[in-house]
Amino acid sequence: MSLSRRDFFKRGAALGGGIAVGIHLTGCGQEAAYPGAKPGELRPNAFLQVRPGGEVVFQLPRAEMGQGVYTGLTTLAAEELNMDAADIVVEQAYYHPEFRDPEFQMMMTGGSVSLRNNYEPVRQAAASLREWMRQAAARQWGTGGNLRVEGGVVINADGERLAFAELIETARSISPPKDAALKPAAEFSQIGREGVRLDALGKVTGTATFGIDCQLPGAMTAVMRRCPHLGGRVRSFDDAKAKAVKGVASIFEVNGGVAVVADGYWPARKAADALDIVWNKGPLAGLDDAALRKRHDALLQEDGREVSEEGDAAMAVGERLDSTYRAPMLSHSPMEPPNALVNVTSDKVEVWTGTQVPDTVIGVVAAALERPREQIIVHNQMLGGGFGRRLVPDYIVEAARISAKTGKPIKMVWSREDDIQHDYYRPAATTVMSATVDKGEVTSFTAKTVVPSIMSQLMPLFAEASMPEWLPPAIPRSLGGLLKHVDTSMAEGISHTGYHFPYMKVSAVHDDTPIPVGFWRSVGHSQNAFFTESFIDELAHRVGQDPVAFRMQHMSPDSRRYGVLKMAAEKAVWGQTEPGQFQGVAAHDSFHTSVAQVVTASVRDGAIKVHRVVCVVDCGLAVNPDVVRSQMESGIVFGLTAALKGAITLEDGRVMQSNFHDYPMLSLAETPEIEVHIVVSQSAPTGVGEPGLPPVAPALANAVFAATGQRLRELPLRLA
Amino acid sequence: MAEIAFTLNGREQRVDVEPDTPLLWVVREQFELTGTKFGCGKGLCGACTVHMDGYPIRSCSFPVSAVAGRQITTIEGIAPSLDELHPVQQVWMANSVPQCGYCQSGQIMAAVALLEQNTNPSDDEINAAMSNICRCGTYPRIRTAVKQAASLIRQDGAVSIVEPRTSVQEVSV
Numbered sequence: 001m002s003l004s005r006r007d008f009f010k011r012g013a014a015l016g017g018g019i020a021v022g023i024h025l026t027g028c029g030q031e032a033a034y035p036g037a038k039p040g041e042l043r044p045n046a047f048l049q050v051r052p053g054g055e056v057v058f059q060l061p062r063a064e065m066g067q068g069v070y071t072g073l074t075t076l077a078a079e080e081l082n083m084d085a086a087d088i089v090v091e092q093a094y095y096h097p098e099f100r101d102p103e104f105q106m107m108m109t110g111g112s113v114s115l116r117n118n119y120e121p122v123r124q125a126a127a128s129l130r131e132w133m134r135q136a137a138a139r140q141w142g143t144g145g146n147l148r149v150e151g152g153v154v155i156n157a158d159g160e161r162l163a164f165a166e167l168i169e170t171a172r173s174i175s176p177p178k179d180a181a182l183k184p185a186a187e188f189s190q191i192g193r194e195g196v197r198l199d200a201l202g203k204v205t206g207t208a209t210f211g212i213d214c215q216l217p218g219a220m221t222a223v224m225r226r227c228p229h230l231g232g233r234v235r236s237f238d239d240a241k242a243k244a245v246k247g248v249a250s251i252f253e254v255n256g257g258v259a260v261v262a263d264g265y266w267p268a269r270k271a272a273d274a275l276d277i278v279w280n281k282g283p284l285a286g287l288d289d290a291a292l293r294k295r296h297d298a299l300l301q302e303d304g305r306e307v308s309e310e311g312d313a314a315m316a317v318g319e320r321l322d323s324t325y326r327a328p329m330l331s332h333s334p335m336e337p338p339n340a341l342v343n344v345t346s347d348k349v350e351v352w353t354g355t356q357v358p359d360t361v362i363g364v365v366a367a368a369l370e371r372p373r374e375q376i377i378v379h380n381q382m383l384g385g386g387f388g389r390r391l392v393p394d395y396i397v398e399a400a401r402i403s404a405k406t407g408k409p410i411k412m413v414w415s416r417e418d419d420i421q422h423d424y425y426r427p428a429a430t431t432v433m434s435a436t437v438d439k440g441e442v443t444s445f446t447a448k449t450v451v452p453s454i455m456s457q458l459m460p461l462f463a464e465a466s467m468p469e470w471l472p473p474a475i476p477r478s479l480g481g482l483l484k485h486v487d488t489s490m491a492e493g494i495s496h497t498g499y500h501f502p503y504m505k506v507s508a509v510h511d512d513t514p515i516p517v518g519f520w521r522s523v524g525h526s527q528n529a530f531f532t533e534s535f536i537d538e539l540a541h542r543v544g545q546d547p548v549a550f551r552m553q554h555m556s557p558d559s560r561r562y563g564v565l566k567m568a569a570e571k572a573v574w575g576q577t578e579p580g581q582f583q584g585v586a587a588h589d590s591f592h593t594s595v596a597q598v599v600t601a602s603v604r605d606g607a608i609k610v611h612r613v614v615c616v617v618d619c620g621l622a623v624n625p626d627v628v629r630s631q632m633e634s635g636i637v638f639g640l641t642a643a644l645k646g647a648i649t650l651e652d653g654r655v656m657q658s659n660f661h662d663y664p665m666l667s668l669a670e671t672p673e674i675e676v677h678i679v680v681s682q683s684a685p686t687g688v689g690e691p692g693l694p695p696v697a698p699a700l701a702n703a704v705f706a707a708t709g710q711r712l713r714e715l716p717l718r719l720a
Numbered sequence: 721m722a723e724i725a726f727t728l729n730g731r732e733q734r735v736d737v738e739p740d741t742p743l744l745w746v747v748r749e750q751f752e753l754t755g756t757k758f759g760c761g762k763g764l765c766g767a768c769t770v771h772m773d774g775y776p777i778r779s780c781s782f783p784v785s786a787v788a789g790r791q792i793t794t795i796e797g798i799a800p801s802l803d804e805l806h807p808v809q810q811v812w813m814a815n816s817v818p819q820c821g822y823c824q825s826g827q828i829m830a831a832v833a834l835l836e837q838n839t840n841p842s843d844d845e846i847n848a849a850m851s852n853i854c855r856c857g858t859y860p861r862i863r864t865a866v867k868q869a870a871s872l873i874r875q876d877g878a879v880s881i882v883e884p885r886t887s888v889q890e891v892s893v
Contacts, residue, residue, distance in 0.1 A: 064820075065820050066818075066819030066820030066821070066856045067819070068819070196813060196814065196816050197816040197818065199818070199821065200812070200813045200816055200817075200818055201813060202821070203818035203821030203824050204805070204809040204812045204813055204817075204818060204824060204828060205755070205795065205796075205799070205802060205805070205809065206753075206754070206755020206756070206794070206795035206796055206825045207755065207802075208821055209754075210757075210822060212754075212757070212758065213754035215752070246721070246738060247738075264741075264745060264749050265745050265749065265758075266738070266740075266741045266742060266745045267738070269761075333855065334820070334822075334855055335757070335759050335765065335767055335820065335822040335823045335853070335854070335855045335856075336757070336759075336820070336822045337758065337759070382820070382821065383820060384757070384820050384821070384822030384823075385820045385822060385855050385856060386820075387855070413758070415761055416759065416760040416761055416762070416765075417761075626816055627816075630816060630819060630858075630861070633857055633858075633860055633861070634819060634856050634857040634858070635857075636857065637854075637856075637857025637859060638855070638856075638857055659760055659761075659762050659764060660760050660762075660764040660765055660853060661762070661764055665765075665853045665855060666857070666859075667847075667851060667853070667859075668846070668847060668850045668851070668852075668854075668859040668862060668863065669847035669848075669850075669851075671857070671859040671860060671863075673860070674860050
């Protein structure tokens with residue numbers, strides 16, 4: 001195999017740079033210096049550096065949580081530099097304003113935006129470095145034209161070579177070009193080609209460093225007991241038995257819970273389990289699923305906010321159909337439980353963790369400890385799954401408070417039970433989907449959804465990061481209140497779907513709940529695609545049309561979604577199955593990407609078995625087709641877990657699930673054959689981390705309808 | 721506290737910890753081998769899978785006292801060196817199996833243990849042996865990779881070298 005030891009250590013260092021020292025940011029009104037700078041290096045922009053030895057370093061501005069940015073974004077830089085992506089050293093970027101996402105105005109990873117919003121900036125940065133090296137070589141040789149830049153070397157017409165390392169000094173006397181021309185797509189040699197993941201080596205050898213793998217001399221381990229009733233707090237506790245556990249250093253109240261600090265995870269956990277705690281149950285006491293259902297039914301009587309309206313209400317004539325759909329709360333449950341190592345010292349606060357929002361971490365830790373933001377340094381690591389969980393830095397604030405209180409570096413580790421019972425959940429939603437049918441034609445398509453606005457709950461948190469510090473805290477809080485009026489995620493995937501009917505209207509009712517809610521992979525689309533694409537199937541059957549043909553008839557033939565649907569029907573051989581097997585289809589747009597899926601399933605003895613999923617995706621140019629395929633596979637498996645198994649339930653305001661025995665995941669044995677096709681496209685790339693998920697639940701439910709005649713309108717799917 | 725002696729990745733080791741401490745935490749905290757991961761603490765997910773005398777065990781719920789005198793192998797101990805990977809690691813790379821990668825040490829340890837017992841596993845045998853949870857959904861590639869690794873091991877009997885797919889293959893869509 002072509003991997004040398006040098007490659008290994010080079011990449012290993014990047015993957016495992018756990019305790020590397022960050023450069024302290026000094027603001028002073030000037031543009032902040034680039035963090036992570038090394039002496040003697042050349043740095044034309046935030047993204048790229050040439051180290052004195054000639055190594056090209058790429059600062060990865062996004063969190064790698066499995067979705068492939070480590071490979072994808074490095075490939076963009078490699079393409080413009082004419083280097084092998086494997087020869088570029090990748091480092092996890094420290095916070096800097098230039099790494100902020102142009103759309104979200106913060107340094108974050110989410111919304112399937114990484115490739116879409118970095119596609120030009122990263123290539124531009126690399127093209128600038130390439131041209132800078134070319135200009136430096138021209139000056140050094142005293143000749144202009146016909147210089148090639150490839151593999152970290154500039155080569156002239158005579159075949160003479162100057163390595164980047166030899167050009168650093170000359171380059172310093174030339175200002176780096178800002179508008180270097182990007183390579184035309186026809187010249188791409190890496191973008192659009194197959195390639196292995198650049199982070200695979202560390203991940204098959206156990207050397208990739210996740211937050212939980214970071215350690216500091218003298219660090220203590222902390223675990224916490226939090227009130228099992230969501231939003232509740234400790235009233236009193238007895239720690240006599242807990243203190244007797246060998247290795248326990250201290251036990252105290254923090255953040256409404258009780259922290260145990262010990263010299264390892266096991267003594268900390270044993271002591272925590274031995275605590276006797278009396279809880280104040282908090283605002284959700286008494287709430288259970290039946291009450292939540294009733295509450296949603298009552299909210300359905302409200303008018304809500306109009307999200308979209310198209311066409312003429314007078315066209316809505318004929319027989320009216322109403323179908324009520326429901327989706328439960330879900331936990332993210334990434335395989336790596338939440339954790340953070342925090343060292344609070346007199347002049348700085350260092351955080352080693354896996355986070356999707358370094359920006360927010362800086363904001364909330366600064367606020368919690370009353371420190372200036374410049375003192376907070378986030379050493380981001382590989383994320384053992386994100387799925388939106390690591391957009392909320394609650395676990396990091398806990399660790400920071402405990403470190404501040406004990407004066408020691410603290411490694412906070414959550415158990416799986418902590419994770420499942422203290423998440424920011426995908427909210428439960430109830431939606432009435434309605435239509436009118438006249439003379440065999442659907443004349444209207446309307447919907448009203450009841451769901452909490454995630455943004456109204458979490459905006460104050462994100463505002464902490466992105467608002468100027470002089471703003472009083474009430475401003476971001478009031479912003480949260482306003483957002484329930486505009487939060488598009490509530491109805492995304494029901495409204496603006498690209499379906500055409502004579503009259504269409506979608507409204508949303510905000511469920512103002514104290515249940516903590518958050519962004520769960522594909523957010524509103526995760527439940528709304530199920531509602532929409534199941535109901536569309538109902539309508540197709542109601543008017544006696546084939547589900548694929550009905551969809552095509554009601555969408556624009558030049559849309560991406562029409563293209564993926566048509567191709568999925570062809571590739572899956574729609575209408576032909578093995579005896580006893582049945583097909584279901586769904587096509588959904590999310591995050592600017594179109595995905596269609598045909599699920600083949602069977603039902604035997606009341607059990608649903610998924611045999612095959614054929615998936616077609618149009619995400620523009622596929623920068624790394626294998627990563628695109630893997631993300632479709634990933635979204636399908638994640639979505640099937642939700643479709644077949646996932647439900648967080650409440651009793652007395654307390655989450656009744658605790659670990660993988662009662663919050664189960666799809667297993668390898670249950671995983672269907674998955675076939676992914678990518679539409680060939682030269683359009684700018686769009687995201688793939690989330691769009692593979694939304695269609696699979698409705699496609700499966702539609703297959704179950706084909707198999708049994710039962711229209712399952714509630715997730716997870718349960719046959720009568 | 722009690723002193724417990726066992727072999728870890730081929731070396732005799734002694735450790736003085738509470739005997740009920742799960743092996744996982746001894747490996748991670750006392751020996752600083754962090755390739756073995758904590759996922760559930762209840763033996764449900766397999767992220768902590770290591771080998772005891774060649775058989776897979778879930779170290780998060782396996783007390784260290786029970787490994788006295790035994791041979792323990794972790795992900796750090798299955799390859800002769802870092803540029804001479806175990807065939808299972810090689811096919812894992814060639815198929816770009818890992819996504820977030822957190823569960824993959826455990827998946828690989830489960831696969832290695834399976835292939836040491838059975839160099840031609842059927843789909844049902846793979847289903848039974850590979851019960852580790854992956855939240856990223858790498859299962860289809862795990863199945864492919866286990867079969868490829870089995871084929872490699874059948875051909876060569878031992879560690880061999882495969883060339884991973886290079887970065888310049890044409891894409892067929």
